[in-house]
Amino acid sequence: MTLPMSEVFTSFQDYLNTEQELREEIRNIVKDIEQTAREILTTLQSIHHEGGIQEIPASCQKARTLFGGIKEGYKKLAEKIPADHYYRYHDHWRFVSQRAAFLASLTIYLESGQLASRETVAEIMGVKVQRDEGFHLDLEDYLMGLLQLSSEMSRFAVNSVTCGDYSRPLQISRFVAELNAGFRLLNLKNDSLRKRFDALKYDVKKIEEVVYDLTIRGLKPETSSTNLMGEGDISEKA
Amino acid sequence: MPYQERGHGRRGRSDRKHNGYHGGRNKHGVGDKAQEFLETTDTSSPVIKSFQQYASELDFKHDKFERIVKLSRDVTIESKRIIFLLHTLDRESKRDAILAEASSRLTQLVNTHFKAIAKELKGEDPYQYIKAYTAGLQEYVEAVTFRDYLMNNSLQSWTMIQQDLNYRNSDVPSEDESVATTEEKAIATCSASSNDEDGSFKTYVSPVDYILGVADLTGELMRKCINNLGSGNIEGCYQTCTFVREIYSGFLGVNCTGLKEMSRKLATLRQSLSKMEVACYTIHVRGSEIPKHMLADVISGTQGNFLEEDEGFY
Numbered sequence: 001m002t003l004p005m006s007e008v009f010t011s012f013q014d015y016l017n018t019e020q021e022l023r024e025e026i027r028n029i030v031k032d033i034e035q036t037a038r039e040i041l042t043t044l045q046s047i048h049h050e051g052g053i054q055e056i057p058a059s060c061q062k063a064r065t066l067f068g069g070i071k072e073g074y075k076k077l078a079e080k081i082p083a084d085h086y087y088r089y090h091d092h093w094r095f096v097s098q099r100a101a102f103l104a105s106l107t108i109y110l111e112s113g114q115l116a117s118r119e120t121v122a123e124i125m126g127v128k129v130q131r132d133e134g135f136h137l138d139l140e141d142y143l144m145g146l147l148q149l150s151s152e153m154s155r156f157a158v159n160s161v162t163c164g165d166y167s168r169p170l171q172i173s174r175f176v177a178e179l180n181a182g183f184r185l186l187n188l189k190n191d192s193l194r195k196r197f198d199a200l201k202y203d204v205k206k207i208e209e210v211v212y213d214l215t216i217r218g219l220k221p222e223t224s225s226t227n228l229m230g231e232g233d234i235s236e237k238a
Numbered sequence: 239m240p241y242q243e244r245g246h247g248r249r250g251r252s253d254r255k256h257n258g259y260h261g262g263r264n265k266h267g268v269g270d271k272a273q274e275f276l277e278t279t280d281t282s283s284p285v286i287k288s289f290q291q292y293a294s295e296l297d298f299k300h301d302k303f304e305r306i307v308k309l310s311r312d313v314t315i316e317s318k319r320i321i322f323l324l325h326t327l328d329r330e331s332k333r334d335a336i337l338a339e340a341s342s343r344l345t346q347l348v349n350t351h352f353k354a355i356a357k358e359l360k361g362e363d364p365y366q367y368i369k370a371y372t373a374g375l376q377e378y379v380e381a382v383t384f385r386d387y388l389m390n391n392s393l394q395s396w397t398m399i400q401q402d403l404n405y406r407n408s409d410v411p412s413e414d415e416s417v418a419t420t421e422e423k424a425i426a427t428c429s430a431s432s433n434d435e436d437g438s439f440k441t442y443v444s445p446v447d448y449i450l451g452v453a454d455l456t457g458e459l460m461r462k463c464i465n466n467l468g469s470g471n472i473e474g475c476y477q478t479c480t481f482v483r484e485i486y487s488g489f490l491g492v493n494c495t496g497l498k499e500m501s502r503k504l505a506t507l508r509q510s511l512s513k514m515e516v517a518c519y520t521i522h523v524r525g526s527e528i529p530k531h532m533l534a535d536v537i538s539g540t541q542g543n544f545l546e547e548d549e550g551f552y
Contacts, residue, residue, distance in 0.1 A: 005393055008452075009488035012396075015445045016493065087365035115285050118292075131363060139295055182289030189300055 025080055026092045033073035034096050040066045040103045047110065048159045053168075056110050063107045070100055071126030078127070078135035086135065094141060100125050101137065101145025106152060113171060115179060118142050140193050143183075147196045150176050154203040157210045167221045169210045180204050303370050306358050310374030313351045317377035320344060321458055324384055328469040340385050347378065352403050356441040364442035372447050379443070379451025384458050387481065396448045404440040446497065453489070453503035456482050460510035464517060472521055479514040486511050 040063045046052040047059065081089060104124040108116035121142055122129045128136040153172050160168040180200060188194035214220045320340050327336045355371055379399060386394040459482050466474040486507055494500040 005484045005488055006491075008393055008395055009491055012445055012449050013492050020496075084363045085365065087363045087368075090365075117284070117288055132361075139292055143292065178283070178285050182285050182292075185286070185289045186293045187297055187300070 022080065023089065023092070026077065026089055029073055029076050029080070030093050030096055033070055033077075033093070033100070036066055036069040036073065037096055037099045037103060040070075040107075041099075044103065044106055044110070047156060050163055053160060053163055053165055060107050060111050063103065067104070067107075067124050067126075071124075074126045074135065081135060083134070086131065090138065094138070097125070097137060097141040098144040098148065101142045102148035102152070103145075105145055105149045109149070109153075109175065113175070115146075115175065115182075121145065143186075143193060144196060146179060147183075147193075147200055150179055150200050150203040154206040157207045161210060161214065166214055166219050169207065169214060170220065173207045173211045176204055176207055299366075302358055302362075303367055306355055306367050306370035309351050309355050309358075310371040313347060313371070313374030314377045316343065316347055316351075317374070317381040320381045321384055324381075324388060325458070325461065325465065327388060328465060328471065337385065337389055340381075344378075344382060344385060348402050352378075352441045353405055356403065356405050356439050359441060360439045364444075368442070368444060368447075371441070372444070375441070375443060375447045376451040376454060379448050380454040380458065383452060383455045387455070387459070391477070391481070393452065393481075393485065396443065396445055399448060400440070400443045403443060404438060407437040407439075446500075449492075450499060450503060452485065453500070453507055456485055456507045456510050460514055463514045467517060467521070475514075475521065476518055479511075479518050482507075482511050482514060 043059055043062050043066065046055055052059070077093065101121050104121040105116040107124070108114060108120060116124075118137065118139070119129055122137040125137060128134045130136055153176050157169040157172045160172075183197055183200060186197075188197055211220075320343050323336060323343075324340050327333055351374075359367060382399060382402075383394050386392060459478050463475050463478040463482075466472075466478065489504055489507060492500075494504065
């Protein structure tokens with residue numbers, strides 16, 4: 001029943017070769033997805049530019065079109081990866097999936113002001129939600145994407161004030177507070193997600209500072225002040 | 239209240255940094271805002287609801303991972319003990335008894351710990367949890383291959399080890415047809431599917447873990463070779479040396495770029511092998527002039543410089 005020694009090693013070499021080939025193919029596909037993701041990121045950066053807020057619908061439209069390329073890339077990946085081998089090669093696309101999840105959730109936010117659910121993000125990326133359904137969006141990658149979103153939001157809050165939009169920071173504050181509340185429900189291990197989560201409080205703080213600055217200077221639009229979270233005590237103090 | 243802190247602006251932030259607050263539970267700072275939010279918001283808000291779902295998914299995954307790590311640790315300990323037991327095998331009289339005990343303890347591992355791991359992996363992607371049990375698995379491979387070498391003077395193949403760790407729902411270790419494809423094909427395509435349609439399940443043995451286990455085995459064989467000298471078993475010494483030499487040439491044929499651990503182990507392997515080759519040389523050159531029981535001393539003398547680099551062994 002036992003093999004000659006050399007065969008043990010040649011079959012191992014075969015195994016490695018097969019794996020190497022597949023990894024090479026994965027790398028190529030992932031490179032394409034990364035390129036498209038960068039294009040979407042550049043497109044959506046326009047929100048920070050002066051006058052970019054008016055162009056939001058157009059930017060989102062363009063991003064949506066570009067997501068078609070991402071979908072295609074993931075479709076190709078899904079064909080390459082056999083079932084139950086997702087986590088074997090996960091490192092190759094972990095980063096780009098986080099980036100794509102971030103971009104998808106940013107698009108959804110800009111379109112509707114809502115926090116994109118995992119289902120929505122997965123749908124935009126063209127992947128499944130659960131592992132047993134096939135090539136899926138790993139939960140932690142999705143959550144990482146949301147944390148990237150919060151940093152982008154804090155930047156957006158600052159820049160929207162510069163552009164003279166005083167109501168948006170309040171809306172962002174509310175949005176990120178909800179996100180923060182959600183993350184607090186998670187028991188995070190001492191891993192990368194936890195470290196990234198620790199940075200969330202600085203994003204929240206930054207946004208609150210913006211809201212505070214607006215409030216004490218009386219720049220806060222009257223209409224939206226009553227229904228926003230935590231704004232009551234600011235006005236009292238002011 | 240969060241806005242109390244706002245009063246001392248920047249200072250408030252650095253304070254929070256230094257008191258080691260890591261945002262675990264709602265205590266101070268921005269947490270209040272979130273807590274307030276939780277209190278004032280209907281918990282049926284879709285965001286909160288989905289995060290509750292995410293929390294339970296993450297907990298499930300982390301708990302499973304931890305359980306497997308625990309099992310793996312037990313496997314490591316027991317495998318080390320079995321290897322130690324196998325090292326005491328120097329007299330022919332005890333040989334059968336020791337091999338039988340080692341085998342039964344290995345079977346015990348297969349039927350308890352590995353079965354538990356296999357159960358945890360049922361329906362999962364084994365690669366998601368492979369880091370949790372890779373250490374235990376490598377140690378087990380080392381023990382199994384060592385036992386097999388002592389029994390049959392051969393190297394147990396990956397396929398054999400994987401077969402031992404396949405289970406059926408009926409609790410009979412499976413020797414089923416799906417695994418019995420040709421050896422190379424099985425290892426090359428290497429289906430990691432953890433649950434087949436017939437309800438069987440397994441602890442997936444990654445070929446990389448197997449090879450790394452074999453690399454560790456050579457360290458044990460080196461000890462065995464030197465011990466053989468001590469007990470005057472010159473024949474066994476040559477035999478072990480030849481066996482390790484074969485493994486070494488096997489490793490040389492494998493392109494191990496990208497496997498960092500592997501090149502490290504290969505360096506150790508080269509060292510072990512040269513120790514053994516020097517030992518064999520000494521026997522050959524001076525064997526006739528020194529009584530057998532003193533040979534070991536002579537050899538450990540010539541090897542002082544090697545042995546210092548040796549990893550600890552208990």
